[in-house]
Every structure is written in structure tokens, then in C-alpha cells.
Amino acid sequence: MSKTDIKSMTLNELRESFNEIGLQRFRAEQVYSWLHKNGVYSFEEMTNISKDMRSMLDEKFEIYNCTIEKKLVSEYDNTVKYLFKLNDGEFIESVLMKYKYGYTICVSTQVGCKMGCAFCASTLGGYCRNLKASEILSQIHAAQRDCDIRISHIVLMGMGEPLDNYEQVMRFLELVTDDKGLNISMRHISLSTCGLVPKIYDLLDKHLQLTLSVSLHAPNDEIRNKIMPVNKRWNVNELLTACREYTKRTSRRISFEYAMISGVNDTDECAKELAAKLKGMLCHVNLIPANEVSENDFSRSTKKRVEAFASILQKRGITTTVRRSLGSDINASCGQLRRSHKAEKEG
Ligand code: SAH
Numbered sequence: 001m002s003k004t005d006i007k008s009m010t011l012n013e014l015r016e017s018f019n020e021i022g023l024q025r026f027r028a029e030q031v032y033s034w035l036h037k038n039g040v041y042s043f044e045e046m047t048n049i050s051k052d053m054r055s056m057l058d059e060k061f062e063i064y065n066c067t068i069e070k071k072l073v074s075e076y077d078n079t080v081k082y083l084f085k086l087n088d089g090e091f092i093e094s095v096l097m098k099y100k101y102g103y104t105i106c107v108s109t110q111v112g113c114k115m116g117c118a119f120c121a122s123t124l125g126g127y128c129r130n131l132k133a134s135e136i137l138s139q140i141h142a143a144q145r146d147c148d149i150r151i152s153h154i155v156l157m158g159m160g161e162p163l164d165n166y167e168q169v170m171r172f173l174e175l176v177t178d179d180k181g182l183n184i185s186m187r188h189i190s191l192s193t194c195g196l197v198p199k200i201y202d203l204l205d206k207h208l209q210l211t212l213s214v215s216l217h218a219p220n221d222e223i224r225n226k227i228m229p230v231n232k233r234w235n236v237n238e239l240l241t242a243c244r245e246y247t248k249r250t251s252r253r254i255s256f257e258y259a260m261i262s263g264v265n266d267t268d269e270c271a272k273e274l275a276a277k278l279k280g281m282l283c284h285v286n287l288i289p290a291n292e293v294s295e296n297d298f299s300r301s302t303k304k305r306v307e308a309f310a311s312i313l314q315k316r317g318i319t320t321t322v323r324r325s326l327g328s329d330i331n332a333s334c335g336q337l338r339r340s341h342k343a344e345k346e347g
Contacts, residue, residue, distance in 0.1 A: 003059075003060060003061055003062035004017070004060060004061050004062070005061075005062060005064055005132055005134050006031070006035065006057075006061035006062065006063060006134075007035050007036070007063055007064055007133075007134030007137060007138070008064075008132050008133040008134040008168070008171060008175075010171075010174060010175065010178075011028065011029065011032045011178070011180055014028040014031065014032055015028040018031075021056075021060070023053070027049070027053070029180070030046070030048060030049060031046065031049070031057070032180060032181070033180065034046045035063065036137070036175065036178070036180065036181030036182060037180075037181060037182070039138075039140075039141025039142075039144060039145055040063070041063065041065050041067075042058075042063060043055075043057045043058045043061075043063070062087070063134075064086070064087050064132055064134040064135050064138060065086075065087060065138050065141075065142070066082075066084035066085070066086065066092070066094075066135065066138040066139050066141070066142040067084065067085045067142070068082055068083075068084060068085075068142065068146060069083045069084060069085040069091060070082070070083035071083075071146070077097075077098070078098055079095060079096065079097050079098070080095070080096040080143070080146075080147065081093065081094075081095050081096075082094045082095070082096070082139075082142070082143065082146075083338060084138075084139060084142060086111070086131075086135055090111045090128060090129070091111070091338045092108040092111055092131065092135075092139070092158070092159055092338065093108055093158055093159055093338050094106060094107050094108060094139040094142075094143060094158055095158070096143045096147065096151070099153075101152070101153070102150075102151075102152035102153060103147075103149050103150070103151045103152060103153070104151070104152070104153035104154070104155060105139065105140055105143055105151050105153075105154055105155070106154075106155045106156075106157050106158050107136055107139045107140065107154060107155070107156060107158050108131065108136075108139065108158035108159035108160050109130075109131055109136060109156055109158065109159070109160040109161070109162040109165050109168075109169055109172075110127065110128075110129065110130050110131055110159060110160025110161065110164065110165055111127075111128035111129050111130075111131065111159070111160070112125050112126050112127040112128040112129075112159065112160070113127055113159060113160050113161055113164075114126070114127035114161070114164065115161050115164070115194050115228070115229065115230055116228075116229040116230075117194060117215075117217075117227060117228050117229075117230075118226070118227045118228070118296060118298070119217075119227060119259060119261060119290055119293065119296060119298045120293070121293045121295070122158075122159040122160065122338075124293075124295055125338070130160075130164075130165040130168055131160070131165065131168060132168055133168045133169075133171035133172040133175055136156075136168070136169070136172040136176075137172060137175060137176060137182070139158075140154070140176070140182060151182075151184070152184065152185075152188055153184075153188040153189070154176065154184060154188065154189045154190070155189075155190045155192065155213075156169065156189070156190065156191045156192060157190070157192040157213070159338070161193065161194055161196065162191050162192065162193060163191075163193045163196040163199035163200070163203070164196060164199075166199055166202065169191070170206075173186070173189065173208065173210070176189075177189075185209075186208055186209040186210050187209050187210070187211075189210040189211070190210065190211040190212075190213050190255070191203075191210055191211070191212055191213065192213035192214075192215060192257065193212070193213070193214060193215065194215045194228060194230050195214060195215065195216075195228075195230055195231070195234055195239045196230070196234070197234040197238050197239055197242045200212070200214075200239075200242045200243070200246060201242060201245070203246075204242075204245065204246050204249055204250060207249075207250060209252070210252075211252065211253070211254075211255060212243075212246060212252065212254050212255070213254070213255040213256075213257055213286075214239070214243055214254055214255070214256050214257065215228075215257045215259075216236075216239075216256045216257065216258055216274075217257065217258055217259050217261075217265060218231075218236070218265045218270070219236070219265075219270050219271075219273035219274035219277060220236055220273060221235050221236050221237075223264065223265050223270070224236055226264075227261070227264065227265070236277070240277060240278075240281075243281065243283070244281055247281055247282040247283065248282075251282070252282075253282045253283055253284060254281070254282065254283040254284075255283065255284055255285075255286055256278070256283055256284070256285045256286065257286050257288060258274075258285055258286065258287050258288065259288045259289075259290040259291075260287055260288065260289050260290055260300060260301035260305065260306050260309065261290045261298045261299070261300065261301065262290075262298070262299045262300060262301045262302070262305070264298065266301040266305050266306070266309055268308065268309075268312060270309070271308075271309045271312035271313055272312060272316075274313065274318075275312065275313050275316035275317075275318050276316075278318055279316070279317070279318075283318075283319075284318070284319035284320065284321065285313055285318055285319070285320045285321075286320075286321055286322075286323050287306055287309060287310055287320060287321070287322045287323065288322075288323045289301060289303070289306055289322075289323075306322055307322075310322055
């Protein structure tokens with residue numbers, strides 16, 4: 001019989017489960033705290049629990065961990081990129097960044113990705129599987145333990161499409177914001193999607209205080225179809241309608257991600273079209289000079305082009321920022337490390 005994934009359980013679920021196996025209620029709270037607050041890797045580390053009980057737990061439950069396979073530290077800004085190994089031997093990536101206000105981690109939500117965005121490295125090896133809530137949490141635990149720090153902000157912008165792993169991502173959000181666990185504020189969490197429209201409506205109904213980021217990357221279907229296959233399923237108009245609805249009903253500002261790719265989506269016309277389509281929406285645009293990936297021919301827009309694009313948006317009343325690129329010497333954008341590691345092993 002396969003063991004139960006204990007770190008994906010809520011405290012109430014753990015209490016019920018412990019009740020069924022005859023353990024007292026307070027044991028569930030102890031174990032939950034070890035798992036979530038302390039981020040322990042094994043039952044062995046739970047020192048206020050007897051040896052017998054620990055081995056009983058070990059027989060019934062499994063703790064899904066992330067162990068460090070590779071770690072790269074940027075010489076410029078101390079950004080840390082991890083290649084983590086999961087219990088089943090798969091690899092995922094996370095990035096730890098230090099800002100003035102604290103530490104932010106960028107976590108993965110799937111092993112690989114099926115969305116197929118043309119410029120993205122995460123999608124190159126195809127899709128392998130969804131992460132469990134516990135495996136998303138474990139990325140935070142592993143980074144905190146490694147660097148001996150507390151993480152205050154989370155972005156779900158690593159490998160994978162979070163809304164394509166909706167159930168486990170929602171469970172992760174419930175666990176990570178729990179005051180008996182890591183207790184990270186929902187306001188400090190951003191979730192990024194390439195635009196799974198029905199799931200945006202589902203998320204809307206939950207009225208969470210998180211920030212929704214939408215990877216738009218193009219102002220119209222002609223360009224977006226070429227670089228993001230998801231657009232053929234839900235087009236720009238359907239996506240922006242969902243976004244407008246989201247901002248209206250939640251009063252939360254949406255952040256549009258726009259990777260600037262030279263000659264593809266970075267002309268003045270694109271900026272004007274984008275400004276017209278976002279007019280009046282509670283949103284801001286985050287321009288990101290595209291990270292170049294060796295497997296495709298895309299190159300990043302020049303600094304001058306990015307500035308001109310930003311200025312057109314700003315003149316038309318769209319709040320725009322140009323994202324500072326951290327960890328540029330360690331390929332901090334996701335997917336690249338897992339891919340090169342796989343190639344090394346198979347090569
Ligand atoms: N699947 C989600 C989250 C993961 S990707 C999404 O699509 O939003 C996180 C962000 O990085 C997305 O905005 C994605 O489009 C962007 N991205 C991927 N590859 C990139 C590259 N080579 N250069 C710049 N941004 C990239």
C-alpha cells in the first residue's frame with residue numbers, strides 16, 4: 001500500500017486521520033508544526049514524539065521533500081537558483097531572491113509544462129507531472145533551511161502552469177498561509193498564468209487576496225498565436241474580458257507580464273495597441289527583457305526599445321515597470337537548469 005502524503009494534509013485532515021489510528025488530537029498539532037513550521041525532512045527529527053510513534057508514522061506516511069541537487073549563487077546580487085530533487089527522482093527549479101523588504105521565492109508547480117510557449121525553457125522537455133501541494137511547500141522549506149532565513153514573499157512563476165494544477169495549488173495556498181504553518185500572508189503571494197480563462201473565473205470566485213499575474217506578451221491574436229499556443233484555445237479578447245471581470249469583482253490590480261522579444265512584439269504599434277486594450281483596467285504592465293534561451297532564435301529587445309515601449313504605455317496612462325533582471329549570470333529564469341542537468345546525465 002502506498003504511503004499517504006502527510007505534508008499535503010490540512011491540520012483538520014491530519015486530526016481526523018490521527019483519530020482513526022488512535023492517536024491523540026494534540027499529536028496532530030505537534031506533527032503539523034514540525035512539518036510546516038520547522039520543515040523537517042523526516043519523522044526522526046520530531047524529538048517530542050516517542051520512537052515507537054515515529055516509526056509507526058513512518059510506516060503509514062511519507063514526507064515529500066526537496067533535496068538540493070545543484071545550487072548556483074549569483075555573483076552580482078546573491079540570487080540563488082536551486083535544482084531540487086524530488087522523492088521520485090524528478091527535478092524542479094526554484095529561485096530565491098533578496099529584496100529590501102525580505103526574501104522572495106519563485107516556486108515551480110509542475111515538473112515540466114504542457115503550455116508550449118515558444119520562448120520558454122520550461123516547456124522544452126515536455127510535461128512530466130503535477131507537483132503535490134507538499135512538493136510546492138518543500139521548495140520553501142528547503143531554501144529556508146539551506147540559507148537559514150525566513151521567506152516572506154512567494155511567486156508562483158517557476159516551472160509549470162499553476163492553474164493547470166489547480167487543486168494542488170489551491171491546497172498549497174491554504175497550507176502556506178495557515179497561521180499554524182508558514183503563515184505567509186496571501187497579500188505576499190503572486191500567481192502567474194498564461195491564461196487558462198475558465199480557471200481565472202474559478203479563482204475569481206475564491207476572492208483570494210493574492211496578486212494575479214497574467215503572461216500576456218502580445219497585444220493581439222496574430223502575434224500571441226505565434227508565441228503562445230494557449231491563445232488558440234482562449235484568445236486575447238476572452239482573456240482580457242476575464243481579467244476585467246477579475247479586477248472588477250475582486251478590486252485587485254492585475255499585473256500583465258510582457259516579455260520583450262526583438263522584432264516580435266516590441267514595436268511602437270504593439271505598445272499603442274496594448275495601451276488601447278488595457279485602457280481603464282485596474283492593472284499594471286511589467287516589461288521583461290526576454291531571457292535568451294539557446295534552443296530558440298528569439299533575442300531580447302534592446303534597452304532603448306524597452307524604454308520607448310514603456311514610455312508609449314505610460315503616456316497613455318498605463319502604469320508600467322521594467323523588471324530588474326536578477327541572477328542574470330546563473331540563468332535564473334526557469335527551466336534552463338533542469339534541462340542542462342538532464343542533458344549532462346543523459347549525454
Ligand atoms: N505558466 C505560468 C508561470 C510560469 S512562467 C505563466 O505562463 O505565467 C513565469 C513567467 O516567465 C511567465 O510570464 C513567462 O511567460 C515568463 N517567461 C518564460 N520564459 C521566458 C523568457 N525566455 N524570457 C522572459 N520571460 C519568460
